[in-house]
Amino acid sequence: MTSQTIINDVFRQLEDHYGYFDWWPSDHPFEIMVGAILVQNTNWRNVDKALSNLPAPLTPQSLSEIELDDLAQLIRPSGYYNQKAIKLQALLKWFERYDYDHSALAPINMVALRNELLEIKGVGNETADVILTYALNKPSFVVDAYARRIFSRYGLNVPKNYDKFRLLADGTLKHQSAKYGYFHGLMVEHGQQFCNKKPKCDECPLGAKCQKLEV
Numbered sequence: 105m106t107s108q109t110i111i112n113d114v115f116r117q118l119e120d121h122y123g124y125f126d127w128w129p130s131d132h133p134f135e136i137m138v139g140a141i142l143v144q145n146t147n148w149r150n151v152d153k154a155l156s157n158l159p160a161p162l163t164p165q166s167l168s169e170i171e172l173d174d175l176a177q178l179i180r181p182s183g184y185y186n187q188k189a190i191k192l193q194a195l196l197k198w199f200e201r202y203d204y205d206h207s208a209l210a211p212i213n214m215v216a217l218r219n220e221l222l223e224i225k226g227v228g229n230e231t232a233d234v235i236l237t238y239a240l241n242k243p244s245f246v247v248d249a250y251a252r253r254i255f256s257r258y259g260l261n262v263p264k265n266y267d268k269f270r271l272l273a274d275g276t277l278k279h280q281s282a283k284y285g286y287f288h289g290l291m292v293e294h295g296q297q298f299c300n301k302k303p304k305c306d307e308c309p310l311g312a313k314c315q316k317l318e319v
């Protein structure tokens with residue numbers, strides 16, 4: 105089986121099993137950008153607690169008025185709060201170049217915007233792809249630990265390099281790029297429900313075709 109066949113097969117089976125759902129738990133683009141940084145190395149429950157400490161409605165302007173030390177204390181529930189406060193301020197500094205206006209980002213193509221995001225302190229590949237996909241409507245396939253684990257166990261020769269895996273998935277699914285947010289949600293959902301550290305292969309909807317490799 106080719107890599108492309110495996111990737112298509114997995115997503116087709118997961119779509120059949122889970123049906124469609126909206127995954128990222130916010131519709132507000134700026135809150136998604138902030139959430140993408142806060143969720144690094146933690147779960148969404150802790151992000152929610154941190155977000156609830158921030159001004160509402162959450163805007164770049166209101167966030168930029170908070171001093172660094174105060175910001176760190178407010179986002180403390182998300183962990184690594186001192187580093188994350190610095191990262192949020194770096195994100196704001198970048199966004200200020202566009203007058204905090206999402207529509208100013210619309211004319212920039214995905215690759216150029218991705219490169220800009222990667223230059224921001226604390227924004228790595230996964231965070232950049234989450235921001236592009238969920239906040240900026242410029243889908244870029246999100247590679248995370250769940251995707252690595254599911255596909256490796258299934259039998260795909262998963263490239264170690266982030267970009268190689270992203271481009272492999274992107275080359276296979278490009279015509280469905282509008283569904284990248286959903287696909288990332290499927291990976292998280294499936295990784296949590298079945299393919300977690302102790303996989304529940306007997307009940308798994310991918311069980312019939314998965315090679316169940318040790319990873």
Ligand code: SF4
Binds near residue numbers: 298306314315316317
């Ligand atoms: S069959 Fe097992 S190893 Fe394969 S995807 Fe399902 S839970 Fe993971």
